[in-house]
Amino acid sequence: MRDAHRFATLAVHAGESPCPATGALDTPIYQSNTFVSADADEMAAVYGGEKPGYMYTRYGNPTIRALETKVAALEGGGAALAFATGMAAISSAILGYVKAADHVVAQRSLYGGAYNFLNTKLPRMGASTTFVPSSRVEDFEKAVQPNTRLIYFETPSNPVLEIVDIAALARLANARGIPTIIDNTFASPALQRPIPLGVTVSVHSATKYLCGHGDAMGGVVIGPQDYISRLAHDVIRDFGGVISPFNAWLILRGIRTLHLRMPAHCANAVQVAEFLARHPRIERVHYPGLASHPGHEIARKQMSAFGAMLSFDLRDGYEGGKKVMDRVKIFARAGSLGDTRSLIVHSASTSHRAVPRDQRLAIGITDGLVRLSVGIEAVEDLIADLDQALAF
Numbered sequence: 001m002r003d004a005h006r007f008a009t010l011a012v013h014a015g016e017s018p019c020p021a022t023g024a025l026d027t028p029i030y031q032s033n034t035f036v037s038a039d040a041d042e043m044a045a046v047y048g049g050e051k052p053g054y055m056y057t058r059y060g061n062p063t064i065r066a067l068e069t070k071v072a073a074l075e076g077g078g079a080a081l082a083f084a085t086g087m088a089a090i091s092s093a094i095l096g097y098v099k100a101a102d103h104v105v106a107q108r109s110l111y112g113g114a115y116n117f118l119n120t121k122l123p124r125m126g127a128s129t130t131f132v133p134s135s136r137v138e139d140f141e142k143a144v145q146p147n148t149r150l151i152y153f154e155t156p157s158n159p160v161l162e163i164v165d166i167a168a169l170a171r172l173a174n175a176r177g178i179p180t181i182i183d184n185t186f187a188s189p190a191l192q193r194p195i196p197l198g199v200t201v202s203v204h205s206a207t208k209y210l211c212g213h214g215d216a217m218g219g220v221v222i223g224p225q226d227y228i229s230r231l232a233h234d235v236i237r238d239f240g241g242v243i244s245p246f247n248a249w250l251i252l253r254g255i256r257t258l259h260l261r262m263p264a265h266c267a268n269a270v271q272v273a274e275f276l277a278r279h280p281r282i283e284r285v286h287y288p289g290l291a292s293h294p295g296h297e298i299a300r301k302q303m304s305a306f307g308a309m310l311s312f313d314l315r316d317g318y319e320g321g322k323k324v325m326d327r328v329k330i331f332a333r334a335g336s337l338g339d340t341r342s343l344i345v346h347s348a349s350t351s352h353r354a355v356p357r358d359q360r361l362a363i364g365i366t367d368g369l370v371r372l373s374v375g376i377e378a379v380e381d382l383i384a385d386l387d388q389a390l391a392f
């Protein structure tokens with residue numbers, strides 16, 4: 001278990017210090033596109049990278065740099081680069097490793113945007129992906145080919161909460177010299193730190209728990225310094241998915257309470273999961289904190305708490321899922337996750353409506369699957385809301 005005080009201190013302080021010019025304690029929002037140099041030599045040196053400094057916000061910005069430094073410290077990684085969204089971070093992180101004729105091994109149970117990028121965009125540049133329909137490390141191993149250049153995975157996964165053994169998969173990949181990228185969005189670094197477990201790169205949709213308040217989009221890639229420098233020079237400059245300084249500032253502010261919010265989210269989620277697991281209308285609850293979850297023991301080993309995302313299968317199928325959505329009063333019918341407010345989604349009629357039913361069922365998304373992002377309201381109110389919504 002990590003030292004909570006150390007993490008809390010980093011969450012509050014890392015990457016931030018009072019402005020030397022004004023004494024402002026809070027990190028200023030450097031809402032400026034460009035930066036002025038004192039003379040021609042200095043400008044040439046900053047452009048050439050011989051002198052540290054800023055020239056143009058797409059190339060770097062002090063508010064964004066503060067966010068990058070804070071997240072790198074929390075994840076225990078060498079360096080970090082922030083992006084406009086989680087998908088900008090994920091696509092760029094993958095492009096940092098993969099080129100034409102390369103092969104990727106990826107978990108099948110992934111956030112839909114990451115799956116689509118690997119499945120439909122990588123082939124356009126002549127690279128391919130084998131999707132592993134399991135969370136077992138042996139199955140990832142079987143999919144490795146001589147030209148495999150990357151293993152990409154997500155744990156807990158969206159929306160069925162599959163758990164992958166991070167240390168075991170990292171050992172397998174590291175023994176073969178294959179880099180690994182994990183999407184650590186569902187756990188956040190407050191609950192799970194994959195880089196010290198051997199993973200090469202961790203990515204986040206900072207839109208979720210890092211921001212924490214549902215009011216700014218962002219993404220972060222954390223990894224070795226040389227890889228992050230390559231992304232900064234070769235990928236973000238050309239693809240341009242840079243975060244705005246204002247959103248970086250909102251996310252910085254959100255992270256300062258990450259270590260307080262996550263235990264509150266998790267404590268609520270455990271109680272909600274236990275209530276749902278006892279409910280006669282519900283066939284199955286997907287929550288790694290329940291002893292019945294197939295990944296429970298692995299989650300216990302690699303997470304300091306089980307997170308606040310969960311999903312459940314209603315016996316009443318598709319129509320039942322829609323009924324629960326219609327009947328909730330506190331849970332907001334909204335996509336996204338990691339907000340202080342509790343959110344609810346019926347996957348088959350919304351996020352996965354375009355996925356053919358047989359494919360959807362193959363990845364565990366049943367007709368009656370409902371996903372919850374459990375917020376930090378009073379848990380009694382959340383349980384009472386679900387109880388009345390399920391009484392149809």
Ligand SMILES: Cc1ncc(COP(=O)(O)O)c(C=O)c1O
Binds near residue numbers: 088154186205206
């Ligand atoms: C696990 C996960 N990763 C990545 C993303 C993409 O993040 P963004 O919406 O910030 O691009 C999402 C979005 O829902 C997600 O749930």
